[in-house]
Amino acid sequence: MSFVSPLEKCPCGSGKRFINCCFKLHHEYCKVYLPKWTTAKNKCYVYDKTLHEEYLAKILSFLDFHTNKDYELCMNDYPNLLFYIDKLSGLYLMHTDCHKGCDYCCYMAVATSEFEAEYIKLYIERNWSPEQKSKLRSKIKKLKREHREVFGMEYIGANLNKPNPVPCLFLEDKCCSIYACRPAICRTYMSFSPSEICKEAQLNLNKDVKILEADSANDFRAALYDFYFSHAKMIYGHQHLAYWFSCF
Numbered sequence: 665m666s667f668v669s670p671l672e673k674c675p676c677g678s679g680k681r682f683i684n685c686c687f688k689l690h691h692e693y694c695k696v697y698l699p700k701w702t703t704a705k706n707k708c709y710v711y712d713k714t715l716h717e718e719y720l721a722k723i724l725s726f727l728d729f730h731t732n733k734d735y736e737l738c739m740n741d742y743p744n745l746l747f748y749i750d751k752l753s754g755l756y757l758m759h760t761d762c763h764k765g766c767d768y769c770c771y772m773a774v775a776t777s778e779f780e781a782e783y784i785k786l787y788i789e790r791n792w793s794p795e796q797k798s799k800l801r802s803k804i805k806k807l808k809r810e811h812r813e814v815f816g817m818e819y820i821g822a823n824l825n826k827p828n829p830v831p832c833l834f835l836e837d838k839c840c841s842i843y844a845c846r847p848a849i850c851r852t853y854m855s856f857s858p859s860e861i862c863k864e865a866q867l868n869l870n871k872d873v874k875i876l877e878a879d880s881a882n883d884f885r886a887a888l889y890d891f892y893f894s895h896a897k898m899i900y901g902h903q904h905l906a907y908w909f910s911c912f
Contacts (some may be wrong), residue, residue, distance in 0.1 A: 668693040668710060675710045690714065702876040704856040709759035719752035720883055727887040732894045742783055749851050753880040760854045760878065761862075764839065768862035769853060770832040773814075773823040774905040776847045777892035781908030787845040796841075803833065804909055820904045833906045847905065848888060852881035 668675060670683035675693045678685050682693070692713040698704050726745045730738045762769075788797065811830045813819055834841045840850070855862050856876040864873045881888065893900050 666695045667713075668695060675712070698856060698876060701874065702856060703858055703861055703874075704876055705761065705858060706759065709756075709856075711755045711759070716752060716755055719748050719755075722748040723752065723884050724887055727884065727891045731887075731891045735895055738779075738891075738895060739783060739786065746845075746848075746851070749848060749881075753852050753854070756878055756880050757854055760856050761859045762854050763859070766859045766862070767831070767835055767838045768859065769850075769855065770835045770840070771829070773820055774832060774847055775820055775849055775902040776905040776908060777889075777902055778897060778899050778908070779892045779895045780847045781903075781905070784842055784845050784847075785908075785912070787842065800833075800909075801912060804906075804912055807833065807906065808910075814904050814906045815910045817903060817907065819907070820902060823904075833909060848881065852879055854878040854880070 668682055670681070670687055672682050674680050674682040674685035674687075676686050686693070693710050694713045695708055695710050697708050698706075700707075723745065726741070726748070730741060730745075788800070792800075807830070808815065814830055832840075834846075840846055854877070856878055857874075861873055862875055879885075
């Protein structure tokens with residue numbers, strides 16, 4: 665990793681030199697060089713270190729205040745945390761090949777905490793129509809008939825981050841039907857590899873294909889897990905997203 669020098673073009677896209685642009689705003693930009701073996705289209709990307717630290721501070725402040733606090737307060741304030749997680753992830757997402765309609769990571773086992781599952785259920789209760797809820801229940805019944813194993817407590821430990829033939833319960837027409845309230849792992853997991861590589865690994869279950877993964881939660885994952893686990897009512901830890909909807 666290295667920093668953008670004052671005489672280089674400013675990464676913000678203004679066309680000016682860095683020293684005559686964001687440098688005056690005390691912004692630092694970092695260059696990150698990807699491994700030589702990667703199939704990523706760009707071997708180097710630049711991100712705004714100043715914004716990264718600003719968003720990270722907001723995230724850590726939220727987690728520090730809300731861990732072990734009143735459950736309802738945390739549930740109501742939770743969208744504020746998701747907002748800054750998305751802002752931080754966005755600094756890196758623009759350099760990946762992830763885009764709307766690319767659903768290959770939706771074939772991985774999604775590790776979800778009990779708090780996240782309750783938030784999703786609350787979102788569904790408030791925003792989905794009776795027809796949508798009925799369709800979800802039918803989908804759950806079908807999944808139980810065809811892949812009952814995904815509802816087991818041991819499933820997530822054995823299949824986390826592995827290619828999986830079972831799509832996410834909330835995948836609809838190559839898009840996420842709970843995108844606004846999707847789990848943290850879905851917000852922070854990205855791939856620098858081209859989508860064709862992800863397809864080969866996830867849908868064709870090709871173990872020889874290497875995906876260069878990115879995870880924007882590295883700097884706050886431990887604090888995030890502490891927050892989730894402090895609000896667990898029945899199960900401490902993560903389970904497959906489908907597990908929490910077994911009795912929906």
